[in-house]
Amino acid sequence: MPASLPVLALAWVLTLAGAAVHGTIGMGIALVSVPILALVDPALVPVPQMLLALVLNGFVFWRDRGALDTRGLGWVIAGRVPGAALGAWLVAILGVRLLSITVASSILAAVLILASGVTLARTRATCFLAGVGSGVGNHVAAMGGPALALIYHRAAGPTLRSTISTVFIVGNVINLVARAVAGQIVPADLTLAGLLLPAMLLGLWSSRFLTSRVEGAVLRAAILWVSGLAAAGLLAKSLLVG
Numbered sequence: 001m002p003a004s005l006p007v008l009a010l011a012w013v014l015t016l017a018g019a020a021v022h023g024t025i026g027m028g029i030a031l032v033s034v035p036i037l038a039l040v041d042p043a044l045v046p047v048p049q050m051l052l053a054l055v056l057n058g059f060v061f062w063r064d065r066g067a068l069d070t071r072g073l074g075w076v077i078a079g080r081v082p083g084a085a086l087g088a089w090l091v092a093i094l095g096v097r098l099l100s101i102t103v104a105s106s107i108l109a110a111v112l113i114l115a116s117g118v119t120l121a122r123t124r125a126t127c128f129l130a131g132v133g134s135g136v137g138n139h140v141a142a143m144g145g146p147a148l149a150l151i152y153h154r155a156a157g158p159t160l161r162s163t164i165s166t167v168f169i170v171g172n173v174i175n176l177v178a179r180a181v182a183g184q185i186v187p188a189d190l191t192l193a194g195l196l197l198p199a200m201l202l203g204l205w206s207s208r209f210l211t212s213r214v215e216g217a218v219l220r221a222a223i224l225w226v227s228g229l230a231a232a233g234l235l236a237k238s239l240l241v242g
Helices: 005-025 034-040 047-063 070-094 096-115 124-141 145-151 157-181 187-207 216-240
Strands: none
Touching: 005 034, 005 047, 005 157, 005 187, 005 216, 047 157, 047 187, 070 096, 070 124, 070 145, 070 157, 096 124, 096 145, 096 216, 124 145, 124 157, 145 157, 145 216, 157 216
């Protein structure tokens, strides 16, 4: 058994909750489960959660594929590539702690601005910049979702979920292939992912009862709250732990 039963039970609960949030607003499994699981048992992250996220995002994309923002998607993905490179360069220059503080502060500032009622139009430029921000955030702290959610927070739920999930799928595949080539995926990762898969599927299934209720202003509020809490958590960790 790669983990004790109490740890697996906790991982089940967190994965179920994270998948339910993710299936409802398009992101959340990494923000809800990964920080706690990393403290409880490092073996549970990141590969098992990356494998689960790949499957989860595939299901979310397929469910809402008819509303995919194909025009904005291309610009977001185009921004992710230089964003990842920029993140790597900035980490080398500034260090993970300072860059994490910068990323978290930027997300919090954006959340406060958007919460005040300011509308951020989805253009080629803003989609590209959101992709860059997502690439940097993902490289620094595995937080690629908030930058994307903020640019799509006024989109219809299916559009937000399908588009963000597609970006996540591309990122997950690249990360998993890179880890496989580097020999960083071991049999225990596959076992843990398999043990947690039912929890992820149950969470995704439960989200079908929430998506119709979490739309419009409620969806926008949920996006801002989840993004803000994730950024606040990263900021607190960076300031207190280093």
